Structure formats: C-alpha cells, structure tokens
Amino acid sequence: MTQQSLDTEAYHGTSHNAPAAAQPPHRHKGPVSITINVLDVNNHAPSFNQTDYNGIVKERTPAGVPFARVFATDLDDPESPNAHLSYTLVSQIPNRDNTLFFQINSNTGDISTTAEGERLLKAREGVVHSRGGDFRDSLKKKFDEYCTPTDDIPYELNPFYSCVQRAESRRLNPLEDPDFTLIVRVEDMGGESLNALNGNARVNIAVQENLWVQSNDPSALYRLVQKERELTFPFNVTEEGDILLTEELDREDKAMYILVVFAEDSHGNEVDPPLEVQVVVDDVNDNPPICEEELSSPIGDLMVHDADDINTPNALLSYSLVSQTPSSVFTIDGISGRIQAKQMLQRRDATEYHLTVRVNDPGFSTECKVLIKVIDINNELPIFEMNDYGSHNLSEDTAVGHTLLTLPHRVPHNRGQQDGVFAMETDDNGEGRLVVAKIDARNPEPLVKGLEYGAESSAVVSLAIIDVDEAPVFAMDILDVAVPEDTKEGATLLKINAKDPEGKEILFKMEGDTKGWLEIDPATGEIKIKNKAVLDRETVEAFHFTVVAFEKANPELSSEREVSVRLLDVNDNVPKLTENQAFICVKKPQPIVLTALDADADPFGAPFTFSLAQGKKSPNWDLSTVDGTSAKLTLKKSPSEDKTFLIPINIKDNAGMGITQKFEVRVCNCTELGYCFTKPDVHAGVLGMPTTVGILAGTVGFIALVLVIAFHRIKKDNQKKALQGETDAIL
Structure with missing residues (x-):
C-alpha cells in the first residue's frame, strides 16, 4: 500500500524489490521484483509564460498574418491529453460594434487580424516621422506647423509641447495606452472537456499608421507598381519605403489609386508578401458650375x-x-x-x-x-361667322383635297377639326342625294376647366352629290393564276369579275396573248384555253396579258387589269441521250460517258436511273452511274474484228418515267489520232455481194417504170381519138 500520494511528474515508472513469505511446507527463494506505473491525472492547470503581452499592428495588415504570439505550458504528461493545449480569444476591448478585429490560432497561439480588422483598423492621429529619423525632430516640426513657437521658451518648458510629447511617448509604449486589449485563454485537454483546466493572459495592441512601406528585412529593396492599367502613374517609392508623389493629382480625373509595393532582395526575390496601398484623392474647389x-x-x-x-x-x-x-x-x-x-x-x-x-x-x-x-393650351372657344353656309353641288368624282368651301371661325390660336367634315351618301344605283353636314370646330385637346362648346362653334352646310358616268370597276386589283401545263383545251382558266358603278352593261376583251393559247367570252369575262392549243411549260414558264372591261354603249369608258399566268410542270418529258453514237479503239479502250437531259423540272427531272434494256448483265458491256445525269459504258470483251453494236439503254427520271433508246458503238482499230480507219488493200475496187444485188435490182426497176409510163400514154391517146369520132358522127 502507498504511504503518500504519487506524482506522475516525479514517478513515471518505479521498480521495487520485496521479500516473499510463504506458509510451510512452501518456500520461496530470494526477493520478487515489482514494477509500479504511475498514471497521469489532470492535476496541473496550464499557465502562460507572461501575464501581459504587447503587440503592434499596422493598418491594412493582411488577415491571417501573425503580428504577435502567446505561449503556455502544462506540467501534466506531455504524451497525454492532459497537456494538449488549445488557445481561444475570450474578449476584445473595445468592441463597440460587436466586430472582432483579431483572431488567435488555437494550436500555435499566433495572433493576427481578421478580414474586418484588415479593412477597418485605423491608427490614432499622431506625429509622423520618417523611418530612421529622430522622433524629437519630427515632433518639433509638427508642433511648429500647428502652434506658434515662442523664442524665449524652450520646447521642453512649453506645456502644450510637453502634453503632445507625453501623448506621443505613450504611442511608443503600448502598455501605457493600448488601442485594444485582448483577453486570451489557454485550456488543456484540447479545450473539449468541461473538466479542462485553463489559464488567462492579456495582450495589449497598438495600431500604427501605414504611412510608409517597411519590410522585416532591413536590406529589402522596394518596387512600386500600379494595380490598374492607367496611362499615368504619379507615384514613386524610395529606398526607405517612402511613397512619393511625382505630379499633381486631379480628383475629377481619378479619385483613387491602388498601388502594390514589392519588397525584394538584390536578386529580385520577394522577402515579404506584396502590400496593396489605396490612395484616396481629396477634393478641392477647382471646378466652376x-x-x-x-x-x-x-x-x-x-x-x-x-x-x-x-x-x-x-x-x-x-x-x-x-x-x-x-x-x-x-x-x-x-x-x-x-x-x-x-x-x-x-x-x-x-x-x-x-x-x-x-x-x-x-x-x-x-x-x-x-x-x-410659352406653349398654347385650349383655353378659348372657336366661333363661326355664320351658322348656315347654304347649299352646294359636288360631283361624285371630285378629287381628294378639292376645296369646296372655306369655313372661317374666329379663334386666336386654335385649329378646327379637319377630318370628317363632309358626310356624303349615295344609293345602290349611284344616284346622289342631298346631305346636310354639321360642322363642329373642335380641338382634340380638351377645353380648360370652366369652358364648354356652344352653338356658336357649330355650322351647317348642305351638299348635293351629282352623279358622274364612271368606267367599270374590277373586283380585284391583282389577278394571278397558276395552272398545270397539261390543262386540256376548252378548260376555263379564270372568270373576270367587274361591274359598272352606274349598273350599265359592260363587255370584255383580251390583249397581249402572244402565244394565242386563250380566248375570252365578251359577255361573261370567262377566259378559256382555245381548241388545239397546247400549253407547254418548257416553252414558256409564265406569261402575261391584259383584260379590258368597257361600257357597251360607250367603249371609251374602260378599265384594264393585267393577268399573270404561271404554268405548273407535269411529267410530260422523258430523259433523252444527248449523243446516240460513239466509237471505241480496240488497242486502248476507254469508257464512254453517256449524258441525258430532261426538260421537266424537279421532281420530274434528275436524278436519272440508267440500265441495260435486257435487265441482266451483258457479257460484253457494263453500265454504271456517274452522277444524276450521266452513266459510264465500259467494253468488257474486245471483238476479233471491227464491229458495230446497237446497245438498248433504258433511262428513267426521278418519277420513274422513261424509255429505251438505242446507242450505236463502233469498236475498231484506230489511227494515232484516235479515229477509226479502213485498210485500202482489203476493200479497194471490190464490191460485196449485197451491194452488187442492190445495184442490179435498182436498174431493173428503173426500166420497168419507163415501160409502164409509155404504155399508159399510148392508151390515153387512143381513147381521145375514139371520143372525137363519135362526136363528129352525131353532128
């Protein structure tokens, strides 16, 4: 048994020798070795190595970049969770908007700014002096700028200067007057247990203005570039990191500049991350309205x-x-x-x-x-000079825009209503009748409040519409017809509709039918295809003619319309070969390209289908398609002598319509120029049997014809003499 409490920090593992006693008759020789392992318990709280830490951070320090660090230790077993430490930020003083400007790494204790801190941290205004300069000289210079120095009182005895000096001295020692105080906590057991032990510390932080660029490497060289691509860049940076203005700025041209500063060594390698600086240009009154x-x-x-x-x-x-x-x-x-x-x-x-x-x-x-x-408004009434302007006659064919009567009305700056002035009425027979039109002088814009139109703003005009004999009128202005080209003779192409406004009898006639395919019924206006007329789209696809409608009693009163006729294609043509004969040289046989044409249009034309008329393969010839209008005829087996072949070839159009055509091919020996020839020693002066028989038959036939004519004339003369003898006997 233990006589006092054990401490794992003092006894990690202990070995002891103890004597052994046994009851007779059993005996043991020598002492027995016993090892006792002392297990760690969490009985030590972690503690910081300082109770107060100090840190200085510059404005716009990038978030996550450490500027201070806290450190704590725990006496418990470092291999156990009891010594696993975790750092947390308890509070930030001040924290007016409940916005944390700082954060702490839970594992390392590094303190850095948050994104809000990078953006919002601002230093107190104070005396600014160049890096490496004397603070006292900078303070005196700033004091001289804002205060009136007294020659007989030294700076150190001036109470205002001393106050500023003490305030600026506190800025150099964050403990005296920090901008922020952080309360940080460290917990063992990783901070994940309710039984974890902890310790606390303070971190005093001062925020400094970032008026110059300063790297942690004193030998760093500085390079300044612009983040935006601007034509002018009025800034420069010195070796000490001071950013200088090289030319006058104009806020109206550019209100803000974004600069990027690089800190590099003599070899151009970065010694610190690039720093972004935003320069805001304050406004001065340098622009007139x-x-x-x-x-x-x-x-x-x-x-x-x-x-x-x-x-x-x-x-x-x-x-x-x-x-x-x-x-x-x-x-x-x-x-x-x-x-x-x-x-x-x-x-x-x-x-x-x-x-x-x-x-x-x-x-x-x-x-x-x-x-x-000053824009006019409708605030005055129009007034006619008279209320009744009498009766007037108006022909029904009066041109649009003709002035019949001027109706003046007195109004300083108003225009009367000009549309819908006259109301004209006619009956179905075109007879004019008296129309009474009431004229109101009105403006589309309403009268101002308190004014209303009265009788003085209205007048009456009586109009008599006089009938005029007018030319016939067609029912349609455009006459277009489309008919198939195989329309039979006597078929009606169209019927012209026209009438006379006065109801008089009219007749029709047709002009401009150059093909002579059509005829018109003068009474009805019906246009038909003439007898024996054949419409052919391949001859003319479209044609035009004129139809004239005129009064029967007065032909001079006429109207005309142009009729357009378009012929629709039908499959009335078959594909035909452009050539019907060719020759092939025996020594150098070349395929013959056959080409066909069809006068019909799509879909009754190409592509064509070529085939041998027998419907089966030929031992001597092969026919294959080249394109939609051509095929290739190839000699498969050469004959032993010159020979002429008549090859039946069937050609069909895209609609399957076609005929079989004969194509003559002469297979022969050729000259060097590629033409057939006949040897002189074989055929010179020798006529074949068929030729000889033909000549003899022709000669016999000619002799027989001469004899028949001679006998016929003799017989006719004898008959004439006999008739003359009979006449003489009667007389």
Whole structure:
C-alpha cells in the first residue's frame, strides 16, 4: 500500500524489490521484483509564460498574418491529453460594434487580424516621422506647423509641447495606452472537456499608421507598381519605403489609386508578401458650375453640373436671377434652382422669355442662358361667322383635297377639326342625294376647366352629290393564276369579275396573248384555253396579258387589269441521250460517258436511273452511274474484228418515267489520232455481194417504170381519138 500520494511528474515508472513469505511446507527463494506505473491525472492547470503581452499592428495588415504570439505550458504528461493545449480569444476591448478585429490560432497561439480588422483598423492621429529619423525632430516640426513657437521658451518648458510629447511617448509604449486589449485563454485537454483546466493572459495592441512601406528585412529593396492599367502613374517609392508623389493629382480625373509595393532582395526575390496601398484623392474647389442646357429649358429645375465632389461644400450651388425679358414674371429657388412663374402666362402677351441665371459655388460663378417657350393650351372657344353656309353641288368624282368651301371661325390660336367634315351618301344605283353636314370646330385637346362648346362653334352646310358616268370597276386589283401545263383545251382558266358603278352593261376583251393559247367570252369575262392549243411549260414558264372591261354603249369608258399566268410542270418529258453514237479503239479502250437531259423540272427531272434494256448483265458491256445525269459504258470483251453494236439503254427520271433508246458503238482499230480507219488493200475496187444485188435490182426497176409510163400514154391517146369520132358522127 502507498504511504503518500504519487506524482506522475516525479514517478513515471518505479521498480521495487520485496521479500516473499510463504506458509510451510512452501518456500520461496530470494526477493520478487515489482514494477509500479504511475498514471497521469489532470492535476496541473496550464499557465502562460507572461501575464501581459504587447503587440503592434499596422493598418491594412493582411488577415491571417501573425503580428504577435502567446505561449503556455502544462506540467501534466506531455504524451497525454492532459497537456494538449488549445488557445481561444475570450474578449476584445473595445468592441463597440460587436466586430472582432483579431483572431488567435488555437494550436500555435499566433495572433493576427481578421478580414474586418484588415479593412477597418485605423491608427490614432499622431506625429509622423520618417523611418530612421529622430522622433524629437519630427515632433518639433509638427508642433511648429500647428502652434506658434515662442523664442524665449524652450520646447521642453512649453506645456502644450510637453502634453503632445507625453501623448506621443505613450504611442511608443503600448502598455501605457493600448488601442485594444485582448483577453486570451489557454485550456488543456484540447479545450473539449468541461473538466479542462485553463489559464488567462492579456495582450495589449497598438495600431500604427501605414504611412510608409517597411519590410522585416532591413536590406529589402522596394518596387512600386500600379494595380490598374492607367496611362499615368504619379507615384514613386524610395529606398526607405517612402511613397512619393511625382505630379499633381486631379480628383475629377481619378479619385483613387491602388498601388502594390514589392519588397525584394538584390536578386529580385520577394522577402515579404506584396502590400496593396489605396490612395484616396481629396477634393478641392477647382471646378466652376457648368450649365448643361444653354439654349432652352422647360420650367422646372435648372440643369447645372459641378465636377467637384458632391459630398463636399465645393459642389454646393446657389442660384439667382440676373435678368429676364420681356418682363419679370419668373422666380428661381436659390438652393434647388427650380424656376417658377409668378403669374399666369398668356401666349398673346409673349411667346418666349429669355432668362439669365447666375450659379455660384464657394469659389466660382457661372451665368446660364435659359429660353422659356410659352406653349398654347385650349383655353378659348372657336366661333363661326355664320351658322348656315347654304347649299352646294359636288360631283361624285371630285378629287381628294378639292376645296369646296372655306369655313372661317374666329379663334386666336386654335385649329378646327379637319377630318370628317363632309358626310356624303349615295344609293345602290349611284344616284346622289342631298346631305346636310354639321360642322363642329373642335380641338382634340380638351377645353380648360370652366369652358364648354356652344352653338356658336357649330355650322351647317348642305351638299348635293351629282352623279358622274364612271368606267367599270374590277373586283380585284391583282389577278394571278397558276395552272398545270397539261390543262386540256376548252378548260376555263379564270372568270373576270367587274361591274359598272352606274349598273350599265359592260363587255370584255383580251390583249397581249402572244402565244394565242386563250380566248375570252365578251359577255361573261370567262377566259378559256382555245381548241388545239397546247400549253407547254418548257416553252414558256409564265406569261402575261391584259383584260379590258368597257361600257357597251360607250367603249371609251374602260378599265384594264393585267393577268399573270404561271404554268405548273407535269411529267410530260422523258430523259433523252444527248449523243446516240460513239466509237471505241480496240488497242486502248476507254469508257464512254453517256449524258441525258430532261426538260421537266424537279421532281420530274434528275436524278436519272440508267440500265441495260435486257435487265441482266451483258457479257460484253457494263453500265454504271456517274452522277444524276450521266452513266459510264465500259467494253468488257474486245471483238476479233471491227464491229458495230446497237446497245438498248433504258433511262428513267426521278418519277420513274422513261424509255429505251438505242446507242450505236463502233469498236475498231484506230489511227494515232484516235479515229477509226479502213485498210485500202482489203476493200479497194471490190464490191460485196449485197451491194452488187442492190445495184442490179435498182436498174431493173428503173426500166420497168419507163415501160409502164409509155404504155399508159399510148392508151390515153387512143381513147381521145375514139371520143372525137363519135362526136363528129352525131353532128
């Protein structure tokens, strides 16, 4: 048994020798070795190596980049979970918007900024001095800029200077006046147990202005580039990291610049991550107000633009009226620039007003010219000179736009209604009758409130419509016909519809039928295909002619319309070979290309189907298709002597219509130029048996014909003499 508590930090594993006693008759020799392992329990809390830590962070330090670190230890067994430490951030002071600017790595204790901290951390305003310079010199220079120094009082004895000096001294020691205080906690057992032990510490953080670029490597060289692709880049960086302005800036051209600073060694290698710097250009009053509308403007807000920052007093404008002609009837709001009329405007008094407006900002003044036009409104009644303008005659063929009567009405600036003035009526026979038309002088725009039209704004006109004999009128303006080309003779092509406005009898005639295919019924206007006329699309695809309709009693009154006829294709043609004979040289046989044409259009034309008429393969010839209109005829076996072949070839069009045609091929010996020839020693002076028989038969036939004619003449003369003898006997 143990006599005191064990500590695993003092006894990790202990061996002891103990004597052994046994009851007789059993005996043991020597001591027995016993090993006792002391197991660790979590009885030590972790502790930081400091109670207070200090850290300095610059503005816009990238999130996640450590700038401080805390460290803690635990006396428990480092191999057990009891010594597994975890760091957490308990609180941030101050934390006004409940936004954490800092974070801590739970495993390493590294402290860095959050994304919000990178964006929002700002340093207190203070004295800025160049890196490597004397703080006291910078402080004196800044004090001289803002205060009036006294020659007989040293800086150190000036109470204002001492106050500023003490404040700036605290800025150099974060413990005296930190910007933020963080409470950090460390827990053992990985911070995952409710029984974990913990320790706490403070971290005091001061935020410094990032007015110059400074690397952790004192030998770093700095290079400045622009993030945006701009034509001008008015910045430079010194060897110490000071960013300098090389030329004057203009906020109206560019309000912000984004710079990227690289810290590199002498070999061009980066020693620190690139730093992004945003330069915001403050506005100064360097732009005068500009009038956007110099010539004319409606009554309302005056459009004036100032290029200075609208969020500064530099763009605060004030307005005043300098002059107005022909009279002073307008006012202007000094803040908004809104122009208003002080009284009701009358267009009879003035149609235009010219105003001069002065626009001021804190440093500039501009005059704007404003033209105000008075627009007419419907505020006066029109009045006719008479209420009845009498009776008038009007022919029914009066041209559009003809002035029959002028109806004046007195109104200073109003136009009367001009459409729907006359109401004209005719009966079915075209007879005119008296029409009474009431004329109202109205404006499409409503009258102003309080005015209404009365009897003085209306007048009556009586019109008598006189009938006029007019030419016949066709029912349709466009006459187009499409018929198949195989339409039979006597078939009706179309019937012309026309009538006379006065109901008189009309007749029809046709002009321009150059093919002579058509005829028209003069009474009915029915157009038919003539007898024996054959329409052929392959001859003419479309043709035109004119139909004339005229009064029977007065043919001079006529109207005409052009008729367009389009012939539709039918399959009335078969494919035909363009050539019907050819020859092949025996020594150098070449295939013959057969080409066919079909006068019909698609789908009754190509592609064609070529085949040998026998319907089976030929021992001497082979026929294969080349394209839609051609085929290739090939000699498979050469004859022993010159020979002429008549080959039947069947050609069908795309619709399957076709005929069999004979194609003559002479197979022969050829000259060097590739033409057939006959040897002189074989055929010279020798006639074959068929030729000899033909010559003899022709000669015999000719002799027989001469004898028949001679006997016929003799017989005719004898008959004539006998008839003459009989006549003489009667007399």
